[in-house]
Amino acid sequence: MSKRFLSALEAAERLSVSRPTVYKLCHAGELAYTLVGGSYKFTPEDLEAYLARQYRGVSAAKPAVSAEHSPGQSSPGDGGEGEATVSSPPSAP
Numbered sequence: 001m002s003k004r005f006l007s008a009l010e011a012a013e014r015l016s017v018s019r020p021t022v023y024k025l026c027h028a029g030e031l032a033y034t035l036v037g038g039s040y041k042f043t044p045e046d047l048e049a050y051l052a053r054q055y056r057g058v059s060a061a062k063p064a065v066s067a068e069h070s071p072g073q074s075s076p077g078d079g080g081e082g083e084a085t086v087s088s089p090p091s092a093p
Contacts, residue, residue, distance in 0.1 A: 005034070005041035014047050025050070 011031075012019045023040065025031035030053075032046040 003043055005036065005043060006047070008040045008042070011040075011042040011047055014044075015051070 006014070008019050008022045012022045015022065017025075022031065026033045026040060031042070031050045034041045034043075
């Protein structure tokens with residue numbers, strides 16, 4: 001069974017990057033390749049594996065934020081440090 005190899009240009013097009021970026025990824029060890037007659041060749045599986053490692057899924061649920069504050073921090077109205085006191089101007093006679 002023969003594998004279908006892609007050229008660096010085809011790999012770049014599939015990854016939506018430039019051809020020099022494909023070579024940089026190869027030299028950095030991030031993208032698997034095979035040298036055939038001195039040319040870089042890639043399988044679709046090589047590209048899929050690279051993309052899978054790069055994928056950063058975003059969860060729909062956000063972590064809940066606690067309403068409590070940490071010890072040593074002041075909250076408005078608890079009389080802690082850093083709370084500003086506003087005084088009313090004296091009333092006119």
